[in-house]
Amino acid sequence: xxxxxxxxxxxxxxxxxxxxxxxxxxxxxxxxxxxxxxxxxxxxxxxxxxxxxxxxxxxxxxxxxxxxxxxxxxxxxxxxxxxxxxxxxxxxxxxxxxxxxxxxxxxxxxxxxxxxxxxxxxxxxxxxxxxxxxxxxxxxxxxxxxxxxxxxxxxxxxxxxxxxxxxxxxxxxxxxxxxxxxxxxxxxxxxxxxxxxxxxxxxxxxxxxxxxxxxxxxxxxxxxxxxxxxxxxxxxxxxxxxxxxxxxxxxxxxxxxxxxxxxxxxxxxxxxxxxxxxxxxxxxxxxxxxxxxxxxxxxxxxxxxxxxxxxxxxxxxxxxxxxxxxxxxxxx
Numbered sequence: 001x002x003x004x005x006x007x008x009x010x011x012x013x014x015x016x017x018x019x020x021x022x023x024x025x026x027x028x029x030x031x032x033x034x035x036x037x038x039x040x041x042x043x044x045x046x047x048x049x050x051x052x053x054x055x056x057x058x059x060x061x062x063x064x065x066x067x068x069x070x071x072x073x074x075x076x077x078x079x080x081x082x083x084x085x086x087x088x089x090x091x092x093x094x095x096x097x098x099x100x101x102x103x104x105x106x107x108x109x110x111x112x113x114x115x116x117x118x119x120x121x122x123x124x125x126x127x128x129x130x131x132x133x134x135x136x137x138x139x140x141x142x143x144x145x146x147x148x149x150x151x152x153x154x155x156x157x158x159x160x161x162x163x164x165x166x167x168x169x170x171x172x173x174x175x176x177x178x179x180x181x182x183x184x185x186x187x188x189x190x191x192x193x194x195x196x197x198x199x200x201x202x203x204x205x206x207x208x209x210x211x212x213x214x215x216x217x218x219x220x221x222x223x224x225x226x227x228x229x230x231x232x233x234x235x236x237x238x239x240x241x242x243x244x245x246x247x248x249x250x251x252x253x254x255x256x257x258x259x260x261x262x263x264x265x266x267x268x269x270x271x272x273x274x275x276x277x278x279x280x281x282x283x284x285x286x287x288x289x290x291x292x293x294x295x296x297x298x299x300x301x302x303x304x305x306x307x308x309x310x311x312x313x314x315x316x317x318x319x320x321x322x323x324x325x326x327x328x329x330x331x332x
Contacts, residue, residue, distance in 0.1 A: 002040075002041070003076075003077060004038035004039055004040050004041075005039055005040060005041040005075070005076060005175065005176060005208050006038065006039040006062070006073070006074070006075050006176060006208075006210075007038050007039075007072075007073075007074040008035060008036055008037050008038070008062070008071065008072075008073055008074075009036050009071055009072045009074075010034055010035075010036060010070060010071040010072065011032055011034070011035040011036065011058065011061060011068055011070070011071035011072075011073065012030075012032055012033055012034055012035075012068065012069045012070040012071055013030075013031045013032040013054075013057050013058075013061055013066060013068055013069050014028040014029065014030055014031070014033075014069045015028060015029040015031060016028055016029075017029060017281060027281055027282075028281065029280050029281045030232050030280045030281070030283060031054050031057045031232055031280055032054040032057050032058050032061065032232045033054075033231075033232035033233055033283070034071075034232075034233065035054070035058060035071075035229075035232070035233065035234055036071075036234070037227055037234060037237060039176070039208060039210060040208075041175075041208055042202075042206060042207075042208055043208060043209075043224040043225065044202070044208070044209040044210075044211055044222055044223045044224050044225075045209070045210050045211070045223065045224070045225050045226070045227060046211045046212075046213065046219035046220075046222065046223030046225070046226040046227070046240070047059075047210065047211070047212045047213075047226075047227050047229060048212075048213060048214060048215075048216055048219050048226060048227070048228055048229070048255070049214065049228060049229035049230055049255075050214065050230070050277055051214060052231075052277055052280070053229040053230055053231060053232065053277070054229055054231070054232040054233075054280075055180075055212045055213075055214075055229055056100075056180050056181070056212060058212075058229075059097070059178045059180045059210065059212050060180075061073070062095070062178055062210070063092065063095060063097050063178060064080065064081075064083075064088045064092075065097075068081055075091070075094070075095065075176070076094075076175075078091075080095075089122075090123070092172075093123050093172045093173075093174065094172075094174050094175050094176065095174055095175070095176045095177075095178070096168075096169035096170070096172065096174040096176075096177050096178070097169065097177070097178045097179075097180065098162075098165050098166055098169050098177060098178070098179040098180065098182045099165060099180055099182075100180050100181040100182065100184060100185060101185055102158060102161035102162040102164070102165045102185065103153060103154075103158070103161055105165055106153040106161060106164060106165065107153075108152065108153050108154060109152075110152075111149065111150055111151065111152055112139075112148055112149050112150075112151055112152070112153070112156075112164055113132075113135050113149030113150060115153075115164065115168060116134075116135045116138060116139070116149070116164070116167055116168055116171055117131045117132070117134075117135055117171075118168075119168060119171040119172050120134060120171055120172070123172055125172065134171065135149055135171075136149070138167040138170055138171060139167060141167070141170070141201070142163040142164070142166050142167045142170075142197060142201075143163055143193075143197065144160065144163055144164070144167070148160075157190075158185060158186050158187070158190065159186055159187070159190035159193060159194060162182060162183070162185075162186060162190075162194055163194070163197070165182070166182075166194075166197065166198065166201070170201070170205070173205075174207070175207070175208060176207075176208045176209075176210070177207055177208070177209050177210075178209075178210045178212070179198070179209055179210065179211050179212065180212045181212055181213050181214070182194065182198075182211075183195060183213075183215075183218060184213065184214070184215065191218065195218065195221060195222055198222065199222060209222070211223055216244075216255060216256060216258075216259050217259055217260075219240075220240055220244055223240050224239060224240060225237065225238065225239050225240060225313075226238065226239075226240050226243045226244075228243070228249065228251065228252045228255070230251050230277075230288060230289055231277060231278060231280060231283055231288040231289070232280055232283070232288075233288060233317070234317075235249045235251055235252070235289065235316065235317050235318070236248060236249040236251075236252050236314075236315065236316045236317070236318075237314075237315050238313060238314035238315070239313055239314070242311075242313070242314045243314070244256065246314075248310055248314070248316040248318065248321050249289075249316050249317070249318050249321070250289065250293050250294065250295055250318065250320070251273070251289050251292075251293075254273045273292050274292050274294070275291060275292045277292075278291055284301075285301060285302065286299070286300050286301045286302045286303050286304060286305075287300045287301075287303075287304065287305050287317075287318070287319060295320045297319060297320065299319050300319050300320075303319070304317075305317045305318050305319045308321070
């Protein structure tokens with residue numbers, strides 16, 4: 001079996017909490033706490049969870065826009081978590097990001113043509129004529145026209161701006177694109193257009209995606225595999241079909257009950273998660289989900305659950321599940 005395109009091991013990001021005149025550190029916000037996963041070439045890995053679970057922080061660490069506190073990030077066999085700033089700048093030619101807010105991520109003082117040309121200038125790709133041709137090609141690929149290059153971001157709709165954001169990410173011919181909630185700010189009809197565009201581009205350009213979102217319906221539509229995050233941890237990871245048909249972790253099960261079903265006569269007993277997500281500066285002991293879990297046991301408050309592979313490609317961290325399936329061996 002070939003090596004994964006991206007491998008993440010033990011990734012952590014702790015933000016210091018400072019107080020007083022001398023800014024003394026009195027604690028840490030554990031935004032991401034020991035996250036590991038792999039992404040294979042050509043697939044889409046979806047990362048889902050509530051707001052504040054660490055999804056976007058994880059995405060930004062993969063780009064080294066945020067420096068990891070601990071852990072390693074390996075891209076095509078090279079540990080990018082150990083690269084210098086200059087080496088990482090060159091590596092970003094192969095790893096690009098599409099941001100959540102398509103307006104805030106585009107410079108309002110620059111034309112679309114200049115915004116799209118900038119990555120080529122930064123990486124020293126082509127001359128002026130070649131760059132202009134590349135801008136024209138990418139605009140057409142994402143469903144826009146040549147004359148749009150002379151316009152400014154405020155002259156576009158939200159969906160058009162996100163198309164510009166996608167075009168900018170593609171300018172350097174990257175292999176991996178990290179999409180951080182790329183459709184959450186768009187209308188539902190426009191969401192479908194952008195998602196279909198991303199899928200078409202993936203097939204045409206042989207792209208690999210990490211798709212970060214809180215909308216499980218959107219993630220199911222575009223992802224091959226899905227990782228579920230809660231309070232800085234991945235609690236379950238599986239292929240899309242297995243996760244949606246047979247969710248194992250109580251948190252995943254509760255999330256799926258909140259997905260609307262397009263049938264006015266459909267009724268189901270909704271499993272609500274009790275309480276609010278705990279503070280990442282003071283996470284619960286043991287299983288971090290135990291304060292809200294309807295199946296809580298004594299062991300949940302004391303021991304961090306081991307990460308188990310329930311079946312091939314479907315892993316979960318839950319004491320309840322492991323107790324019921326004692327034939328399963330913990331992942332080393």
